[in-house]
Structures are given as structure tokens and as C-alpha cells.
Amino acid sequence: MKLPTPKTMIEVAKVAATGVLAGGFAILAINLLPQFVKIEHSITDLRTVAFSDRAPQTSLDVAIVGIDEKSLEGVPYLSPLDRGYLSDVVTEIAGAEPRVIVLDILFDRTTEPKKDEALEQTLRNLQVPVVLIRSGDPLDPAFQNRFLASTYRPIGGPLVSATVDDVVRHIPVSPDGTCSLSEAAKLVRDNPGLRTLPHCDRERPIRIDWLLEPPGQETFTYIRSSELTGPDVMPLQLARLRGKVVIIGGVFDLIDRHKTPLSVLHGDTAGVPGTQSSLSNGATSPGVLVHAQAMQQLFDGRVRHELGVIGEAILLLFCGLSGAILGSFSEMRKRRGIVLFVVTISLIVIDITLFKFARFVLPGDAAGFAVFLGFLFNSMRLNYRIGGLPSAGKTLGETIL
Structure with a gap:
């Protein structure tokens, strides 16, 4: 076997160095x-x-109850959400026997003391499992800690975008063992009696495996909160929540909205009734929709490597x-x-x-x-x-x- 000459080996090394x-x-x-x-x-x-997978049908696992400007007509203030109104909404949803109620709503400052206390008691006493969210940058840390602790409910972390273009593509890492909201929801769904703070020890973010809309349908059941309580109540809507993980959150034009890969797609059909794209405005999507995608992925066991x-x-x-x-x-x-x-x-x-x-x-x-x-x-x-x-x-x- 003829060995390569020194000249050849030097040339190979130069090619390798150039490639490196x-x-x-x-x-x-x-x-x-x-x-x-x-x-x-x-x-x-x-x-x-x-090229993402298209959902075969509207999710049988996850539903969204959106609190929007129309739902809050007649309520004295928009932000923070009126906690008396929120208590009524949560109580109505609990009566529909959902599997878990997830509140994508921050409790990082006081409002009206009587309404704050009433909501604390409602959340603490519900027979349905409940998951709350903790703000990473609360306006009043002491109130947030006291309020969340008083409910004796599991807590998850918020959405975080660490990319240069502020687009949410991942379920964030677990700082100090805090689970993301979607991970906490899955733990509670699998362990309905869980009342303590769940612990997650994950050092790498999880890439969200986005689902596209099924043809002519919603990806997730979406109901306005005004259809569950108040003058516009539609009793049949409650039946659509039975047995599902129900995410309650704000669906406003300027609050808690995030850029996502799918917001590019939704730009063509934004506002079309009966489609999940009605939640997107062509540039951003509400946080509840991003949480719903992440939860569905965890429930399905899908992974995007x-x-x-x-x-x-x-x-x-x-x-x-x-x-x-x-x-x-x-x-x-x-x-x-x-x-x-x-x-x-x-x-x-x-x-x-x-x-x-x-x-x-x-x-x-x-x-x-x-x-x-x-x-x-x-x-x-x-x-x-x-x-x-x-x-x-x-x-x-x-x-x-």
C-alpha cells in the first residue's frame, strides 16, 4: 500500500484548515x-x-376562554381584570366539569380588597384542579406571593422570548425549578390532586411543535367569557368545555400578545369567524393561544428536535x-x-x-x-x-x- 506523500498530506491539511x-x-x-x-x-x-403538521380536528384536550374588550363592557376597568367578574367566570366554567382550569392571568398587584379576597376563596375552594401563573416581574411582589400562596394551587411560569426578533418558538427553561405554565398544566392533568408547587429541572428550552388549523375548523375550541356569564350567556357553550383543559386569559388588541411563526400565516385570515386565526392580527397572537399550542404538544407527547x-x-x-x-x-x-x-x-x-x-x-x-x-x-x-x-x-x- 502506497502511503501519501508529505506534499499530499500538507495539501489535505490545508483543505481541512480552510473548511474549519x-x-x-x-x-x-x-x-x-x-x-x-x-x-x-x-x-x-x-x-x-x-410543513408543520395539520391538526386532524379541533382539539379534544384543550379549550380557550378569552376575555376580550367586548366581554368587559360595563366593567369599570380593563386592567387588571375585575376579579369579581373573573370569579364569576371561573365558577361558571367549573360547573361544566373541565379537567383542569388554567388561568393565564397575572395577580401581581392588588385591586379591590373584597374582590381580591373573593377570588382567592373561589380558587382555593373549587373542586376542579386549577393552575395559576406567576409573573417574572410583578408590580407588587409581596401581593403576588401572598395571593398565590393563599390559593394552595400549583403555579407555572410565563412565556419568555429570548430571541433577537422577539418571536416565541420555545417553552422556556425552568429557572430555579419553576415549571412553565404548560408543564404545570400537564402535571396537574396527570395528577388532579396536586396542590403543591410542581418542580421541573430542565436546562434546555423545548421547541414548540406548532399545529396548523384543521380545514374549516378551529385548532382549539374558543369561547368568549361573555358567552358564559352576563347578558350574552349561551348555556350550550359550557358543554363544549367538559373534560378539557380550559385556559382562561385575555384576548386584547395590545395586551399579552406575542409574535409566533404562525402569526405570519394568520395574517391572511385574521378576523375570520370560526377559525383560530380570528385570534391573530397578522403580526401577533394572544398568550392563551401560545400556551394552548404548548400544552397540546405536551399532552400529545410530540417533540421537535x-x-x-x-x-x-x-x-x-x-x-x-x-x-x-x-x-x-x-x-x-x-x-x-x-x-x-x-x-x-x-x-x-x-x-x-x-x-x-x-x-x-x-x-x-x-x-x-x-x-x-x-x-x-x-x-x-x-x-x-x-x-x-x-x-x-x-x-x-x-x-x-
Whole structure:
């Protein structure tokens, strides 16, 4: 067996170094350049809208009761919610025998003492399991702690968006063992007698596996609170809540709204009666809808996999090396336009296939960028060796343009 010559081994090492350099640039871009990160997220969101699973029917597990401006007509103030009104709504819903009541409503400041105390007593004495939410930045921490403790109910954490574009894509990590609201709801659904603070020990966020609307139906049963109590009451609506996890929360134009991948999709049908997109205004979705998606995912046991920081770094280094290897062949460099086009299409197909069938989210554009840089850097290196700086510059311009 003939061993490779030192010259060949040096050339291989140079190709590898060039590929690693390209992969390193891609890693820096995906972690340090906000505009590149936004592009990566935008492409991922488009893939989510186009290729996520479509719900087969309206959820049999989760329902939403929205408190909107119309529901609060005649109530003296909008925020914080009138706790006497909220007590009435919760009591009516409890009579429908839901599986769990989840309140996506903050209790981070006092209102009218008698109404505050009445709601505390209602929540404490209900026979139906209840989950409350804790604000991470309460206006009155002492009141929030006292109110939540007095109900003897499990508590979950709020939605948090840590991305540069403020789009919610994950169930957040568990700071200090605090479960997210959706995780707390699942624990209570599985253990109805749970009255203590649930503990979660999760260091990585969970990517939300968004469900698209079933054709002509709602993803989740949605009922206005005014249809359950008050002059517009519709008794038959209560029957739609039986046996479900019912999330109660505000559905206002400017309060507790979040950007999500699906808000892009809902822009075309916002406000259409009878569809879940009626909750979205084309740019944001109410928090209750995001919680509903997260809870349904946990109830179904669905997972949308991600590589993590180390996995992404390995992938990008591999892609950078692959691009450098392609750039080592003179025939590939001569046909670089066709080569890069084929590589791009191949990466798109692989990306969509893994997303759709293996439930994997890959940084597809970052991978393509790493391949491009590897091809470009090694092509420039080789052409510089042949024709000096002018040849390397020509390669750079022709490849980019």
C-alpha cells in the first residue's frame, strides 16, 4: 500500500484548515450577527408555516376562554381584570366539569380588597384542579406571593422570548425549578390532586411543535367569557368545555400578545369567524393561544428536535469542510454556479425532509452558508497559488456575483 506523500498530506491539511475556518465563520455568524440570526429564524418560520403538521380536528384536550374588550363592557376597568367578574367566570366554567382550569392571568398587584379576597376563596375552594401563573416581574411582589400562596394551587411560569426578533418558538427553561405554565398544566392533568408547587429541572428550552388549523375548523375550541356569564350567556357553550383543559386569559388588541411563526400565516385570515386565526392580527397572537399550542404538544407527547449548540457547531464545521473539498476540484471550480445551485437545492430538500419526517429543525441557511464559504475560501486559496492576488480576487467576485 502506497502511503501519501508529505506534499499530499500538507495539501489535505490545508483543505481541512480552510473548511474549519469556513465553518467557524458560519458559527460566529449564527451566534453573533443579529441580522444573520433573524434571517435564520425567518427561514425556519417559513418552513414551520409550510410543513408543520395539520391538526386532524379541533382539539379534544384543550379549550380557550378569552376575555376580550367586548366581554368587559360595563366593567369599570380593563386592567387588571375585575376579579369579581373573573370569579364569576371561573365558577361558571367549573360547573361544566373541565379537567383542569388554567388561568393565564397575572395577580401581581392588588385591586379591590373584597374582590381580591373573593377570588382567592373561589380558587382555593373549587373542586376542579386549577393552575395559576406567576409573573417574572410583578408590580407588587409581596401581593403576588401572598395571593398565590393563599390559593394552595400549583403555579407555572410565563412565556419568555429570548430571541433577537422577539418571536416565541420555545417553552422556556425552568429557572430555579419553576415549571412553565404548560408543564404545570400537564402535571396537574396527570395528577388532579396536586396542590403543591410542581418542580421541573430542565436546562434546555423545548421547541414548540406548532399545529396548523384543521380545514374549516378551529385548532382549539374558543369561547368568549361573555358567552358564559352576563347578558350574552349561551348555556350550550359550557358543554363544549367538559373534560378539557380550559385556559382562561385575555384576548386584547395590545395586551399579552406575542409574535409566533404562525402569526405570519394568520395574517391572511385574521378576523375570520370560526377559525383560530380570528385570534391573530397578522403580526401577533394572544398568550392563551401560545400556551394552548404548548400544552397540546405536551399532552400529545410530540417533540421537535434540535441539535443544540454543540451539534450545530459540528454540523457547520462539517459543511465548511465539505465545501472546501468540493472547491479542491478544478472541474467543480469551473462550474461553481451549477455546483452551488445543486448544493443549495440538496440542502433545502434534506432540510425539509428532516423537518417533515424526522421532526428535526436544522439551521439550513447556516449550513448552506458554511458550504459556500468553504468552497469560496478553498477556491481562492488555490487560484491565489496559481495566479496570485488578482486571480484570488477574480474568484471572489465571480463566486459572489
